[in-house]
Amino acid sequence: MDVFAFDFSALFTLQALFAIIFGTIFGLFIGALPGLGATVGIALILPVTFTLDPLPAILLLVAVYQCAEYGGSISSIVLGVPGTPAATATLIDGLPLARKGSPGKALGYSLTSSTIGGIVGGIILMTLTIPLANIAVKFGDPEFFLIGIVGLILVGGLSSKDLPKSFLSVLFGLLLSMIGIDTMTGSARFTFGSLSLLDGVSMIAVLIGMFAISEVLFMLGDLRKRYVSKKENLKTKISWEEFKNVFKSIMKGSFIGSFVGVLPGLGAGPASWFAYTEVKRSSKNPEDFGKGEPNGIAAPEAANNGAVGGALVPLLTLGLPGSPATAVILGAFLIQGIQLGPNVFKSETNLIYGIFWGFLIATVAMYVIGKYTTSLWARVLTLQNYILIPIILLVTIIGVYASSQNIFDVWVAIAIGVLAYILKKLDFSLPSIILAFILGPIIETSFRRSISMSGGDLTVFFTRSYSQIIIGILILMLIAIFISHRKQKTQKVKEETKAS
Amino acid sequence: MKRKKLFYFTILLLLITSLLAACGDNANSEDATYPDKSISMIVPFSAGGPGDVMTREVASIAEEFFGQTVVVENKPGGSGSVALNHTINQEADGYTIMNHSSTLPQTMASGEIPFTPDDVIPVATMVSNYHVLAVMADSPFQTFEDFVEYAKENPGELNVVGSNTNGANHVFSLKVMDGAEIDFNYVAYDGGGEALTRLLGGNADAIGASGEVVQQQVEAGEVRILAVSSSERVPLHPDIPTFKELGLENVDDELIWRGFFVKPGTPEDVIEEIQDVLKSVTESEEFAEYAEKTNQDIYFVTGEELETILNDIYNESKDLFERYK
Numbered sequence: 125m126d127v128f129a130f131d132f133s134a135l136f137t138l139q140a141l142f143a144i145i146f147g148t149i150f151g152l153f154i155g156a157l158p159g160l161g162a163t164v165g166i167a168l169i170l171p172v173t174f175t176l177d178p179l180p181a182i183l184l185l186v187a188v189y190q191c192a193e194y195g196g197s198i199s200s201i202v203l204g205v206p207g208t209p210a211a212t213a214t215l216i217d218g219l220p221l222a223r224k225g226s227p228g229k230a231l232g233y234s235l236t237s238s239t240i241g242g243i244v245g246g247i248i249l250m251t252l253t254i255p256l257a258n259i260a261v262k263f264g265d266p267e268f269f270l271i272g273i274v275g276l277i278l279v280g281g282l283s284s285k286d287l288p289k290s291f292l293s294v295l296f297g298l299l300l301s302m303i304g305i306d307t308m309t310g311s312a313r314f315t316f317g318s319l320s321l322l323d324g325v326s327m328i329a330v331l332i333g334m335f336a337i338s339e340v341l342f343m344l345g346d347l348r349k350r351y352v353s354k355k356e357n358l359k360t361k362i363s364w365e366e367f368k369n370v371f372k373s374i375m376k377g378s379f380i381g382s383f384v385g386v387l388p389g390l391g392a393g394p395a396s397w398f399a400y401t402e403v404k405r406s407s408k409n410p411e412d413f414g415k416g417e418p419n420g421i422a423a424p425e426a427a428n429n430g431a432v433g434g435a436l437v438p439l440l441t442l443g444l445p446g447s448p449a450t451a452v453i454l455g456a457f458l459i460q461g462i463q464l465g466p467n468v469f470k471s472e473t474n475l476i477y478g479i480f481w482g483f484l485i486a487t488v489a490m491y492v493i494g495k496y497t498t499s500l501w502a503r504v505l506t507l508q509n510y511i512l513i514p515i516i517l518l519v520t521i522i523g524v525y526a527s528s529q530n531i532f533d534v535w536v537a538i539a540i541g542v543l544a545y546i547l548k549k550l551d552f553s554l555p556s557i558i559l560a561f562i563l564g565p566i567i568e569t570s571f572r573r574s575i576s577m578s579g580g581d582l583t584v585f586f587t588r589s590y591s592q593i594i595i596g597i598l599i600l601m602l603i604a605i606f607i608s609h610r611k612q613k614t615q616k617v618k619e620e621t622k623a624s
Numbered sequence: 625m626k627r628k629k630l631f632y633f634t635i636l637l638l639l640i641t642s643l644l645a646a647c648g649d650n651a652n653s654e655d656a657t658y659p660d661k662s663i664s665m666i667v668p669f670s671a672g673g674p675g676d677v678m679t680r681e682v683a684s685i686a687e688e689f690f691g692q693t694v695v696v697e698n699k700p701g702g703s704g705s706v707a708l709n710h711t712i713n714q715e716a717d718g719y720t721i722m723n724h725s726s727t728l729p730q731t732m733a734s735g736e737i738p739f740t741p742d743d744v745i746p747v748a749t750m751v752s753n754y755h756v757l758a759v760m761a762d763s764p765f766q767t768f769e770d771f772v773e774y775a776k777e778n779p780g781e782l783n784v785v786g787s788n789t790n791g792a793n794h795v796f797s798l799k800v801m802d803g804a805e806i807d808f809n810y811v812a813y814d815g816g817g818e819a820l821t822r823l824l825g826g827n828a829d830a831i832g833a834s835g836e837v838v839q840q841q842v843e844a845g846e847v848r849i850l851a852v853s854s855s856e857r858v859p860l861h862p863d864i865p866t867f868k869e870l871g872l873e874n875v876d877d878e879l880i881w882r883g884f885f886v887k888p889g890t891p892e893d894v895i896e897e898i899q900d901v902l903k904s905v906t907e908s909e910e911f912a913e914y915a916e917k918t919n920q921d922i923y924f925v926t927g928e929e930l931e932t933i934l935n936d937i938y939n940e941s942k943d944l945f946e947r948y949k
Contacts, residue, residue: 262827321702465841577828
């Protein structure tokens with residue numbers, strides 16, 4: 125295959141370029157509205173593609189996908205209202221940086237990292253599609269179980285200021301994720317007869333309740349506070365020095381995102397969290413994270429856009445959608461009369477290469493359009509708290525309602541918000557709860573499927589070659605966490621002896 | 625400046641009057657003939673899924689025949705019970721039409737949702753797809769007989785993947801077990817694509833899914849179908865036997881279909897009107913094109929015939945779920 129032999133004139137048609145630009149603007153807008161993410165955005169724009177040629181049709185959807193993943197972080201950073209699990213990872217450092225008076229910088233870090241993440245994801249898509257898909261498809265349930273466990277240990281080990289509390293937080297997140305119909309047996313768990321709980325607690329209600337509503341409760345303490353007073357701080361940009369400072373985190377995030385994105389069923393949410401925890405783990409000053417550390421914005425943002433390219437890998441090579449968003453794109457291919465599958469690289473070479481290149485152009489368009497539009501959102505932070513709080517609450521409630529059109533979820537969000545406020549006051553770890561909530565279903569179902577398939581034999585987790593690699597990584601991580609703990613301890617002891 | 629204000633005021637006034645005019649349209653709908661206002665189609669799944677795509681296709685074609693706008697609303701959640709609950713809480717006037725599939729009576733039978741077939745009236749089915757039992761091309765099972773033979777010698781050892789518990793794939797797998805008197809392990813995934821991934825990765829022995837799920841891999845020569853669940857051989861795979869031919873009398877036209885339902889108590893003439901429109905939709909060129917592109921067959925069944933199908937699925941599934949608990 126030769127990606128460079130592609131005839132670029134197919135890409136530079138009016139229809140294709142218009143599709144990319146329109147998709148970019150629409151994606152940014154939909155992504156910035158919490159509750160409506162990439163999947164809803166793609167589904168909403170799908171009817172438009174019916175009248176387009178295949179290449180512009182798919183590029184329109186891919187542009188929406190890419191930009192909605194980025195746009196999700198805007199409301200996270202500016203309002204503290206996360207619309208997706210991925211954007212929640214950005215919130216942890218993005219919101220404090222914006223509230224310290226630099227929303228433009230926070231948005232700048234996010235945009236730059238997203239763009240680079242998108243490009244890295246695109247390049248991986250172009251060069252490694254077939255080998256990567258072949259590896260990803262071999263991942264079975266034992267591997268997914270182990271990856272989930274790695275994620276839990278990472279986050280548990282990280283927020284270990286108080287180990288028992290972080291352990292309890294993980295357990296609480298797992299418990300939340302168990303509510304609803306058990307996918308293996310079909311029986312209802314912890315639903316208390318409520319129809320609305322049959323599908324589990326809504327992810328968006330949990331995210332928004334836990335971060336946005338609890339934050340609003342904290343803001344009530346200071347109604348006259350104004351976060352941004354200088355206008356030049358609204359501009360979406362970062363300096364070259366600042367960029368160099370986060371470059372390593374961007375690259376880490378991009379690669380983690382691209383590779384985790386390839387695995388069906390994981391996608392952008394876990395990818396961002398893995399990237400965040402890894403960058404925090406390897407940082408020289410992990411205590412700065414959560415207070416507006418730029419590296420804490422760069423890594424998850426690069427990861428969630430890297431995951432977009434990754435998620436297209438199994439879709440384009442095998443016709444397997446690994447996420448709800450790619451499932452809708454698969455539908456669009458069908459409507460265009462193109463059957464995605466192992467043969468598509470041979471039968472539709474030009475279309476596939478067109479998508480690859482168009483994907484990169486869409487990412488660049490995202491940077492340009494994002495740079496000039498996102499600062500508008502930052503303006504919200506020039507308001508005083510007594511105006512800002514009602515705006516946030518309104519956005520929150522509309523967001524939760526729009527995601528499911530079920531008023532029950534709004535109540536869930538409010539209840540979780542109040543609970544999260546108390547937990548935060550008591551110093552429990554909200555990220556641990558969220559990550560456990562996201563990974564819980566993956567860990568549980570993959571564990572039970574593994575056991576079901578192996579006929580109850582637990583060695584299935586140790587005997588497969590991919591499992592062994594993951595266990596190897598797991599052991600290395602545990603050692604790394606242990607060593608850094610020892611270092612911190614001895615450092616503390618040294619400082620204390622010096623001080624005395 | 626004053627002029628500008630006046631201009632805005634006029635526009636505002638115009639907008640308000642037109643809004644009020646729109647309200648007036650609905651006010652005396654009692655004695656008019658159906659339909660004289662917009663119709664909602666409720667989709668119990670999130671946007672973008674196959675049920676949603678079909679309903680949107682139907683809605684856009686049906687608008688012409690109804691002479692009214694058709695609005696599609698997604699009410700996902702609770703294995704369809706959120707949408708069902710919404711539908712039976714509206715007036716029984718035919719303005720709320722719910723989309724669902726043959727999975728509905730199956731989830732009802734499993735006791736997963738607190739409803740029975742008496743809670744809905746099936747209006748019509750639109751499209752269908754047959755089930756297949758398929759293996760990888762390099763699998764030792766060349767025929768369904770090989771599969772049965774191995775399963776008989778090693779009961780419970782073969783892993784067959786499919787989409788969801790208590791759904792169409794699950795019932796299909798149970799029926800194959802029942803008919804062939806074998807025992808294998810059905811492992812449920814969230815959707816046919818995920819199940820197929822496990823088969824392709826060599827993590828499962830076979831897949832029990834709708835034909836469209838494996839079609840591309842079959843064309844590429846990666847996957848081999850052992851048997852199909854329709855009563856006749858399918859034109860796409862003339863060489864592949866049906867389960868009925870292989871002696872599984874109980875797996876006869878075991879189809880997955882998608883259709884529409886209304887609330888019990890809806891007037892007969894309204895139901896007939898909807899049936900007529902849906903029939904015209906299935907006969908339209910656009911719909912034929914949609915069905916072909918999505919690898920589905922047009923399958924239009926209504927009235928008593930459909931009610932019997934619905935009740936049969938319910939009773940049969942209930943029996944299977946109890947026996948294979």
